[in-house]
Amino acid sequence: MTRSPYRLLALSLVVALTVSACGGGGEGAPQGGPGQVTVATLKAEQVGLTRELPGRTNAFLVAEVRPQVSGIVARRLFTEGGLVTAGQPLYQVDDASYRAEANSARAQLARAEATANAARLSARRITELAKVDAVSQQDLENAVAAQKQAEADVGAAKAALDAANVTLGFARITAPISGRIGKSSVTQGALVSAGQADALATVQQLDPIYVDLTQSASELLQLRRELASGRLQDNQSLPVTVLLDDGTEFDHKGTLEFSEVSVDPTTGSYALRVKVANPDQVLMPGMYVRAVVGSGVRDNALLVPMQGVARDAKGDTSAMVVGKDNKVEVRPVKVSRALGSKWLVEDGLKPGDRVIVEGLQKIQPGMPVQATEMGAAPAKPATPAAAAAADKQ
Structure with missing residues (x-):
């Protein structure tokens, strides 16, 4: 009984030495073999480039209804907010005085026609008399x-x-x-006058409808340079997709009508106009929308998943790739724009590069890794029984 403390102390020393021997590989030794990562192998492909631009909707045609005569509004002949057709009566102004003037003018015409008929008969008689010298030449000329x-x-x-x-x-x-007419600014009994400043109502044609967009002038210059160098092929003739304010896609595609020939000096942007069919009149004038407009087609483009590109505090971007001997390499890369969930690569990567997209937190440059292609089924982990059998072998 007196020697038991010494036996416990000796047993503790043996355990400590055993643990030390098991961990004697050094702190930098890899634990569990190569790291497991997921990679995306880059392939050259043809990519259609688009740009998403903000804009506002505007009516295809707008006409303000104004009076061309003065008078009292006798009746309003339309329903506010309804559809009207060209030539449809909208207001009736009291026309009693104008009708009297028309009747007076009709009577003056009848009198003038009667006078002309009498003068015609008189001239005919005098012409016959002049043939036998019964009247003077002066009388004939006067007739x-x-x-x-x-x-x-x-x-x-x-x-x-x-x-x-x-x-x-x-x-x-x-x-x-x-088109569709708005509210009336006057009611029955109101006095209107020709040339007044206020319109009686406004009619707007909403099918089709215009979407007026704005784009940066610097972006336009870059696009023209890429088209001139042959890096891009023009595809502005493609249909334009309109996105509503809530992000949903409008049912009908639009067509690019024209681009403005001048740049707004206050904003440094220029205007584009898109015409869109609007049969159900979902789009109303003044709505904020976004439009996806085609800018060009690039051949042999490289797209890398966004999670495979890191950005430091200075804004520089880089990617980790699996290089020679399945070791991790860091590559500085240059990306230009986002296409869905991927970046368009401008420089730093080439077709065939395996960019690491998962497992980045567990690796370091120069570390050997075991790569699994993105989207491939992962290898099944070994069961405890299989692992024990492997240890016995």
Whole structure:
């Protein structure tokens, strides 16, 4: 009983020496063999490049309804917010005075026609008498001149009647274009005047509809340089995808109509206009949208998953690749734009490079690794029974 403490002390020393011998490989020795990583092997492919631009919707046609005569609004002939067609009556202005003017002009025309008919008959008789020298030459000339003056008076009376009818027609205000009409700024009984500043209502054609976009002028210059160098092939004729404010894709594709020829000096951007079919009138003027516009097609492009590219505090980007002898290498890379979940590589990588996308926290440059291709089924881990059998062998 007295020697038991010494026996416990000796046993503790043996255990300590055993543990020390098991860990004697040094701190830098790899534990458990090569690190397990997932890689993405880069392949050259053809990529269609697009740019997502902000914009606002604008009506295809806009017409303000204004009175061309003065008077009291007798009736409003449309429903606010409804659809109207070109030529459809919208307002009726009290036209009593204009109708009286038209009737007066019609009476003046009838009088002028009667006078012209009498002058015509008189000139015919005097012409017959002049053939037998029964009247003087002066009388003949006066009769012919009176006939022509009477005919001119008929023309003037017709023109006056036409003008009166036009003015009378303006008393019924019609829709200048087809589209959806907004609220009315006047009610029945209001006094309107020709040339007034305020419009009575506004009609907008919403199918199709315009989407006005803005793009940086520097981005345009870069695009032109790439097209001129042959790195890109033009694909601006492709349909334009419109994204709504909530991120959903609009059902109908648009077409690029034109690009502005000048740059806004205050913003350094220029405008593009896209025309989009809008049969259900989901898009309304003034809505904020984004449009995906094609900028070019690049051949032999390299795309690397975003998780395989790291960025330091200075903004420099790099990637870890599996190099010779399955050891980790660090490559400085240059990427330009995001295409979905991948970066477009401009420099630093080449086809066939295996970029590490998973397991980056467990590796260091120069460390040997065992790589599994991204998307491939991972190797099944060994069961405890299989591991014990392997140890016995």
